Amino acid sequence: MTSTTPVDSSPLLLNVHNATVRVTPEQFDQLCRDHPNLRLELTKAGELVVMLPTGGGKRVPQISS
Numbered sequence: 001m002t003s004t005t006p007v008d009s010s011p012l013l014l015n016v017h018n019a020t021v022r023v024t025p026e027q028f029d030q031l032c033r034d035h036p037n038l039r040l041e042l043t044k045a046g047e048l049v050v051m052l053p054t055g056g057g058k059r060v061p062q063i064s065s
C-alpha cells in the first residue's frame with residue numbers, strides 16, 4: 001500500500017519590500033529550472049531580480065512604493 005502526503009498548492013507570499021536577495025549563479029540556475037514560468041534575472045552583484053510578466057492580459061498589476 002502506498003500513502004501520499006497532500007501538497008499545499010497555495011501560493012507562498014513573501015514580503016520583500018526594500019529587501020535585497022542575493023543568490024549564487026548555481027542557485028539562480030536551479031531557481032530558473034524549478035520555476036520556468038517566472039522571469040528571473042541575476043545581476044553582477046548576485047542580486048535576484050524578479051520581473052513582472054508582460055502582456056497577455058487585461059489586468060494591470062498594482063505596484064506600491
